[in-house]
Amino acid sequence: MAKAIQYWLMKSEPDAYSIHDLAKDKTTHWDGVRNYQARNFMRDEMKIGDRVLFYHSNDKPPGVAGTATVCKESYPDFSAFDKKSKYFDAKSNKDKPRWFMVDIKIDEVFDRVVSLPEIKEVVSLQDMVLLNNSRLSVQPVKKKEFDVILKLAKKKA
DNA sequence: GCCAACGTTGGC
């Protein structure tokens, strides 16, 4: 039997890379994560077929803008090897990469963003990592939480 | 633009 799929939330500043960019590109590699907790989730836990909430941080308002699916499991984040990249890290090298990433593909662009203030008002979403560790850019989400967000996205404003 | 919360670095 196949392993149950898992659910995640990944943050991006829409000025840097938005759900609309992903809709245009179809897939992208999630480079630039330089936080160990977030890296460990990508390197060790994320599997092909896992579902992702695509979150716009630093937006007005911030919130979940759509969904994506993991389509390639972890491999070294090559932007860390590129001296010209702003994500360059001299401590990472090809023999012993420090940073990893996954690829995701677009699933759905929500008709409306499920905003952070809205999420804060939903009782069943109070335990989301998003509300309790605001700085983690790749984080696990419970299936129930994922489903509630999807339902909110379908609801008329 | 401010600043709180948090993670990382490096001296000791």
Added chain:
DNA sequence: GCCAACGTTGGC
């Protein structure tokens, strides 16, 4: 191994 200093994230 502690912790102060510093840098970054991200909401407001």
